[in-house]
Amino acid sequence: xxxxxxxxxxxxxxxxxxxxxxxxxxxxxxxxxxxxxxxxxxxxxxxxxxxxxxxxxxxxxxxxxxxxxxxxxxxxxxxxxxxxxxxxxxxxxxxxxxxxxxxxxxxxxxxxxxxxxxxxxxxxxxxxxxxxxxxxxxxxxxxxxxxxxxxxxxxxxxxxxxxxxxxxxxxxxxxxxxxxxxxxxxxxxxxxxxxxxxxxxxxxxxxxxxxxxxxxxxxxxxxxxxxxxxxxxxxxxxxxxxxxxxxxxxxxxxxxxxxxxxxxxxxxxxxxxxxxxxxxxxxxxxxxxxx
Amino acid sequence: xxxxxxxxxxxxxxxxxxxxxxxxxxxxxxxxxxxxxxxxxxxxxxxxxxxxxxxxxxxxxxxxxxxxxxxxxxxxxxxxxxxxxxxxxxxxxxxxxxxxxxxxxxxxxxxxxxxxxxxxxxxxxxxxxxxxxxxxxxxxxxxxxxxxxxxxxxxxxxxxxxxxxxxxxxxxxxxxxxxxxxxxxxxxxxxxxxxxxxxxxxxxxxxxxxxxxxxxxxxxxxxxxxxxxxxxxxxxxxxxxxxxxxxxxxxxxxxxxxxxxxxxxx
Numbered sequence: 412x413x414x415x416x417x418x419x420x421x422x423x424x425x426x427x428x429x430x431x432x433x434x435x436x437x438x439x440x441x442x443x444x445x446x447x448x449x450x451x452x453x454x455x456x457x458x459x460x461x462x463x464x465x466x467x468x469x470x471x472x473x474x475x476x477x478x479x480x481x482x483x484x485x486x487x488x489x490x491x492x493x494x495x496x497x498x499x500x501x502x503x504x505x506x507x508x509x510x511x512x513x514x515x516x517x518x519x520x521x522x523x524x525x526x527x528x529x530x531x532x533x534x535x536x537x538x539x540x541x542x543x544x545x546x547x548x549x550x551x552x553x554x555x556x557x558x559x560x561x562x563x564x565x566x567x568x569x570x571x572x573x574x575x576x577x578x579x580x581x582x583x584x585x586x587x588x589x590x591x592x593x594x595x596x597x598x599x600x601x602x603x604x605x606x607x608x609x610x611x612x613x614x615x616x617x618x619x620x621x622x623x624x625x626x627x628x629x630x631x632x633x634x635x636x637x638x639x640x641x642x643x644x645x646x647x648x649x650x651x652x653x654x655x656x657x658x659x660x661x662x663x664x665x666x667x668x669x670x671x672x673x674x675x676x677x678x679x680x681x682x683x684x685x686x687x688x689x690x691x692x693x694x695x696x697x698x699x700x701x702x
Numbered sequence: 703x704x705x706x707x708x709x710x711x712x713x714x715x716x717x718x719x720x721x722x723x724x725x726x727x728x729x730x731x732x733x734x735x736x737x738x739x740x741x742x743x744x745x746x747x748x749x750x751x752x753x754x755x756x757x758x759x760x761x762x763x764x765x766x767x768x769x770x771x772x773x774x775x776x777x778x779x780x781x782x783x784x785x786x787x788x789x790x791x792x793x794x795x796x797x798x799x800x801x802x803x804x805x806x807x808x809x810x811x812x813x814x815x816x817x818x819x820x821x822x823x824x825x826x827x828x829x830x831x832x833x834x835x836x837x838x839x840x841x842x843x844x845x846x847x848x849x850x851x852x853x854x855x856x857x858x859x860x861x862x863x864x865x866x867x868x869x870x871x872x873x874x875x876x877x878x879x880x881x882x883x884x885x886x887x888x889x890x891x892x893x894x895x896x897x898x899x900x901x902x903x904x905x906x907x908x909x910x911x912x913x914x915x916x917x918x919x920x921x922x923x924x925x926x927x928x929x930x931x932x933x934x935x936x937x938x939x940x941x942x943x944x945x946x947x948x949x950x951x952x953x954x955x956x957x958x959x960x961x962x963x964x965x966x967x968x
Contacts, residue, residue, distance in 0.1 A: 581805055585798045591761055592796045596851065597784035597812045 413549035418672055420547070422665030424556030424625060427563030430660035431618030432634075432641035434570060434653055435491070435611020441587035441651020442607050444506060445499060448513040450615055450641070451634030452520035453491050457483035457616025458623040458633055459528055462535050471536040480562070480620050487616020488609045495608035500601065517635065524631035532628035541624060559621045566614055567657050574653065579606055587651040640667075643682055647689045649699020658697055710772060712737040712859050712889050713758070718766035720750075720757035727753040728764065729913040735859065735906075740881065740890040742900045742921050745910035746936050751893045752793050754910065755861050759783050759790060771858050785812060789852030789888070793863040795844040799837025803828055803847055806836050810851035821850045824880060842873035849880055860890045866899055878902055897937065901925050909934050 432454055439447050461479035468475050494516065502508045537555065544551035574580035582603045586593045593600050615634075622637060623629045644663050648655030663682050671678035689696060711734035720728035728750045735741045743751050757764035760780040768776040768783075775783050784790065798806055807821065807828070822829050825846045831839065836847055845865060852860055862881065866874040878899050881890060885903070894900050900907070904921035911934055917924060925931055 578808075581801065581809055585801055585805075585809055588798050588800055589796055591780075592792065592798070593809070594780040595759060595761060595784060595790045595792065596810045597781050597855075598809070599779075599781045 413551075414672070416548045416550035417552060418668045419665060420550070420552045420556050420560075422668035423661060424553075424559040424664075425668065426661040426664030427559040428618050428622050428625060428637060429640050429644045429664055430563045430657050431566060431614045431621065432637050433644040433648065433656040433660055434566065435607075435614050436641055437645045437648060437651060437653060437656040438583065438587070438607050439611050440645065442583055442590065443499075443503065443604050444590075445509050446506070446513070447494075447611075448510065448638070449494055449516040449520065450491075450513075450611065451636075451638030452517050452524075453487040453494075453612040453615040453634070454619040454622065454637060455520065455524055455629075455631060455634035456490050457487035457619030458629040459524065459619075460486035460616070461620035462533060462623060462629045465535060465537075471538060473538050473540075476538050476624075480617055483620035484613040484617040487619060488613035491612020491615070492605060492609040494612075495605050499608070500604070503604075517638075521631045521635065528629075528631065530631065532630040534628045535623045537624045555621075555624045559625055562617065562621055563657075563660075566617065567653070570610070570614075570653055573610075579603060583607055640664075640682065643686045647686060647696055649696030652696065652698040655696055655698030710737065711735055712771055713891065714767070714769040715754075715758065716767040716769070718754065718757055718764060718768065720753050720762050720764035722753065722762055727762075727913055728757055731766070731910070731913070731915050733908045733915055733918055735889060735891050737889055739905040740885045740892050740903045741906040741908060742904035743891055743893045743908050743910065744900065744924075744935060746934075747895075749910045750913040751910055752863055753913075755790075755863050755891070755893060758861060759788055787856070787858035789855060789857040789860040791848050791852045791860065791862040791865055793867065793893070795841070795848040797836040797839070797844045797847045799835065801836055802833050803836055803839070804832035806847050807832075807850055807854060810854050813855045816854045817856070818854070821854055824853065824883070825850050842869050842876075845869060845873070845877060849877070849884075853884060857888050860884065860888055862890055863893045864895060865892075866894065866896050874899065897925060897931075897935070 432450060435453075436447060436450050439445050439450075461483035464479040464482045465471060465475055494513075498512050498516065499509060502512060541555045541558070543554050545554055545557070546552075574584055582593060582598055582600065583606070586600055586603055590600060618637070619634065622633060626633070640663060644659045645656060647663060648657070648659030663685065666685060667678035667682050670681035674681065713735040715734070716732050718728055718731040719726065731750075731754055743754065745751050753762060756762045758768055760776075760778070760783055764776070766776065767774060770783070770786060770788065773786070775786060778786070798809070801809070827843065828846055828850060831843065836844060839847065849865065852862070865877050865881065869877065874896060881892065882903055884890065892900070892904060900921055907917070907919060907921040907924045908915055909917035909924065916934060917930070931937070
């Protein structure tokens, strides 16, 4: 029983990280049709920015941790806004070029991070409480899992509130459904594009800081390794669906953990199998639009 | 308004050509829309009527000149063209199905003082259904939302694309009434397959064939010429007219009713 509980919470923690990356990916694709391979770079930059905060202050208390979350989110948001405004904006409706640009940017960003921070992982310390465990039903759960889960839930609630209760949220929801009709109502949808990129980048940057504590290190490849699973989550959840991304994040991560433990380390294979089944039998994903 | 402004067409199209996926769908189209009344844009299925409307507001790639109230707009992006005073009612309604009726309408508000009262007076049923998801409305109710979105703002022209398509005869009559009411204050370029609605509403006509303008003139004059109508539209304009109720200035849409959601202010 304790193993199941431990796997469940580890899966939930990992699912929280997947969600923080997939939320932005899903909204960006849903609204703009942009398959953003650079999204992992937003996460990595956020992780390094958070690490720099901890390193430069030489402190690992809660205040510094919260500051690193803010700085990581801001770094991810700024990088994403720059990407949309400078690189993507001129290429709307040119999907191949967009894909090539974001793919190239992801490779260039890793090279840049290598140049600045080196190719080796840098290890990170968080508040002492992170190193402790909390016992639930006999399982000793690492505390950093709870932080990831709580942060992801708060981000999900904030995004849902934004989408449901603000004019720009309404524009984004409408744009995901029918972008050309939004412009045909006299709305400059490009502002929504920049906003969605920025929000997605902020969530990824936040996820980067949390991922660095979850795994205990930051490396230039951190974003790329999570991005693959975030893409899978985005497709399974349904492109453009925030709730779908949340459900799929948890499902994929928990499935991955259980398969790794009970099926001889086949977690990644089982996840890809799940993706194939969804594509075969429900191509629009769990909660995606059908077209 | 000066006499010159009154006689000047509200919309002038000159040499408009448009492509979709590399295929030419509109070819060197030129016509004008007067500043009053309803002008029907007619033609057989697939001749480029919807493409012409979309090309005017830049929803598809096009070349040529588009002049709205004396100002060239063809270089502007779609949202600017709309903001310069164009109301667009698309074919197939295109309401946002996952937004409520109230959200669909709020999204369309672009004026400082949107005409909410006018919309509530014209479409009282929408008030009762304001909290309902637009995707759960009947076709007629979705058409209400689509028309209401255009009428919320003060426009120089309305581009209305097949507003009666797929609707029951009673709803067709109600849509026609609403358009007649709207045309008292704003000129309309109307794409419409129902020739009785055209006969009832339109003063002028522009007929397309093969992506080109092949006839312009009085709508009644065109429809009364059976041979010309048959040749250019492939149909005769002789079917029974839809029942037109006395104009109440309201659009209740009582048929095909889906359950009303909890009422809320628009």
